[in-house]
Amino acid sequence: MNIGIVGAGIVGLAVAREVARTRGATVTVLDKEDRVGAHQTGHNSGVVHAGIYYQPGSLKARLCREGMALLRQYCAEHRIPYDEVGKLVVASTAAERPGLRRIAERARANQVPGIAELDALALREVEPHTVGVAAVHSPHTAIADFPAVARRLALDVAETGGSVLLSHPVRALRETASGVEVLAGSRRLRFDRLIVCAGLGTDTVARMAGGAGDVRIVPFRGEYYALAGASKDLVRGLIYPVPDPRYPFLGVHLTRRIDGEVLVGPNAVMALALEGYSWGDVDLTDLRRILAWEGTRRLAARHWRTGVREVLGSMAKGSFLAAARRYVPELTRADLVRTAGGVRAQAVARDGSMLDDFAIDVHGRVTLVRNAPSPAATSSLAIARHIVGLTSVLTR
Numbered sequence: 001m002n003i004g005i006v007g008a009g010i011v012g013l014a015v016a017r018e019v020a021r022t023r024g025a026t027v028t029v030l031d032k033e034d035r036v037g038a039h040q041t042g043h044n045s046g047v048v049h050a051g052i053y054y055q056p057g058s059l060k061a062r063l064c065r066e067g068m069a070l071l072r073q074y075c076a077e078h079r080i081p082y083d084e085v086g087k088l089v090v091a092s093t094a095a096e097r098p099g100l101r102r103i104a105e106r107a108r109a110n111q112v113p114g115i116a117e118l119d120a121l122a123l124r125e126v127e128p129h130t131v132g133v134a135a136v137h138s139p140h141t142a143i144a145d146f147p148a149v150a151r152r153l154a155l156d157v158a159e160t161g162g163s164v165l166l167s168h169p170v171r172a173l174r175e176t177a178s179g180v181e182v183l184a185g186s187r188r189l190r191f192d193r194l195i196v197c198a199g200l201g202t203d204t205v206a207r208m209a210g211g212a213g214d215v216r217i218v219p220f221r222g223e224y225y226a227l228a229g230a231s232k233d234l235v236r237g238l239i240y241p242v243p244d245p246r247y248p249f250l251g252v253h254l255t256r257r258i259d260g261e262v263l264v265g266p267n268a269v270m271a272l273a274l275e276g277y278s279w280g281d282v283d284l285t286d287l288r289r290i291l292a293w294e295g296t297r298r299l300a301a302r303h304w305r306t307g308v309r310e311v312l313g314s315m316a317k318g319s320f321l322a323a324a325r326r327y328v329p330e331l332t333r334a335d336l337v338r339t340a341g342g343v344r345a346q347a348v349a350r351d352g353s354m355l356d357d358f359a360i361d362v363h364g365r366v367t368l369v370r371n372a373p374s375p376a377a378t379s380s381l382a383i384a385r386h387i388v389g390l391t392s393v394l395t396r
C-alpha cells in the first residue's frame with residue numbers, strides 16, 4: 001500500500017515508521033515546515049509522563065504507559081538523551097491533601113510503577129529546596145529530547161524506503177474511488193490512504209477531507225520562564241502542583257530539561273492565531289474561525305474568570321515567580337528569564353468541553369488524529385501502534 005501522512009511531528013513520524021515497519025507499506029510524510037518537529041514537538045516541556053493523572057481505562061492512560069516503555073527502549077537503542085529524574089506532585093497546604101490523595105489513588109489505578117506518598121521531610125530528601133506539606137513521588141517520570149526522537153523517526157522512515165517531504169504544505173485533497181489525491185506544495189500525489197497528524201493544522205486538513213466534524217482545535221499558548229545561573233541547582237527533577245481537576249492543563253510547574261535548563265511554566269492563554277507563539281502573532285482568519293465556533297464561546301462563558309487571570313498572569317513575571325516560589329521559596333525575581341513557549345492544539349467540542357482523551361476519526365480513506373495534546377509526545381510510539389491496529393485505518 002501507498003500511505004500518505006500529513007505532519008512531521010512526533011506523532012506523524014511515529015505513525016509513518018509503524019506503518020512502514022509492520023505493513024511493508026510505502027510511506028510519504030508531508031509537512032509544510034522546512035524541518036521536522038517544528039511545532040508542538042519542538043515546543044514543549046520535554047517530560048516523559050508516567051501516566052499518573054489520566055482517567056483509568058482511557059486511551060491516554062493506556063497509551064501513555066505503553067508509550068513511555070516504548071520510548072525508553074527507543075531512546076536507549078538510538079542513544080537519544082533520556083533521564084529518569086523523577087517527579088514530585090506537591091501539596092503546599094493541608095487543603096490540597098485530599099487532591100493529592102486522589103492523585104496517588106489514580107496513579108495506582110493506572111499501575112504507575114514506584115509511586116510513593118511522602119511527608120514534608122521525605123519530600124525534601126528528593127528535592128532538598130522544595131517545601132510542601134506532602135507529595136506524591138513518581139520516580140520513573142523522565143525527561144527526553146523529543147525533537148531528537150522526531151529526527152531519528154524520520155531517518156527510520158527513510159531507511160524503509162519512505163520519504164519525508166518538508167516544505168510541502170497540504171493545500172487540497174480529494175477522495176476518489178481508488179484513493180486520495182493530495183496537492184502538497186506544487187506536487188500532486190496519490191495515496192491509498194491518508195493519515196492526518198497535523199496538530200494545530202488539523203481542522204484545516206479535516207475541512208479539505210470533508211470531515212470537519214463536531215470538534216475544533218483551539219490554540220492554547222503555554223509560556224515559560226527559565227531559571228538563570230546557579231538557581232538551576234535548586235531543582236533536581238520535576239516539581240508539579242496538585243492539578244485542578246476542572247482543567248486538562250497541569251498548572252505552572254518546575255521542569256528540568258534534558259539540556260540542563262530548568263523551566264517555570266507553562267501557563268495557558270488562548271492564542272490569537274493557530275500558530276500564535278506570542279501576543280504579537282495575530283491571524284484574523286484563524287481568530288474569526290476560532291471565535292465563530294460555538295464551543296469556544298461556551299468554553300469562554302464557563303471559564304472567563306480563569307481566562308482573565310491567565311492573561312493577566314501572562315503579562316506579569318510576578319505570577320510565574322509566585323507559582324514557582326510556592327514550591328521553591330529561595331527563588332528570586334532575578335532568577336527568572338523569559339524563554340520560548342509552545343502552542344497546544346486542544347480540541348474543543350460544540351458544548352464547550354475540552355476533549356480530555358486522545359481522539360481519532362476515520363473518514364472514508366482519511367484518518368484524522370483530532371486530539372493529541374499532552375502526553376502525546378510521551379505516547380507517540382503507542383499511538384502509532386494503536387492507529388495501525390485499527391482495522392478501519394489501513395484495510396482497502
Ligand SMILES: Cc1cc2nc3c(=O)[nH]c(=O)nc-3n(C[C@H](O)[C@H](O)[C@H](O)COP(=O)(O)OP(=O)(O)OC[C@H]3O[C@@H](n4cnc5c(N)ncnc54)[C@H](O)[C@@H]3O)c2cc1C
Nearest residue numbers: 007009010011032040041044045047170199201222376378
Ligand atoms: C507548551 C506545551 C507543553 C507540552 N508538554 C508536554 C510534555 O512535557 N510531555 C508530553 O508528552 N507532551 C507535551 N506536550 C504535548 C506534545 O508536545 C504534543 O502532544 C505532541 O508534540 C503532538 O505531536 P504531533 O505530531 O501531533 O503535533 P505537532 O508536533 O504539532 O506536528 C504537527 C505537524 O503538522 C504540520 N502541518 C500542519 N498543517 C499542515 C498542512 N496543511 N500541511 C502539511 N503539514 C502540516 C505542522 O507543520 C507540524 O509539523 C506539550 C505541548 C505544549 C504545546
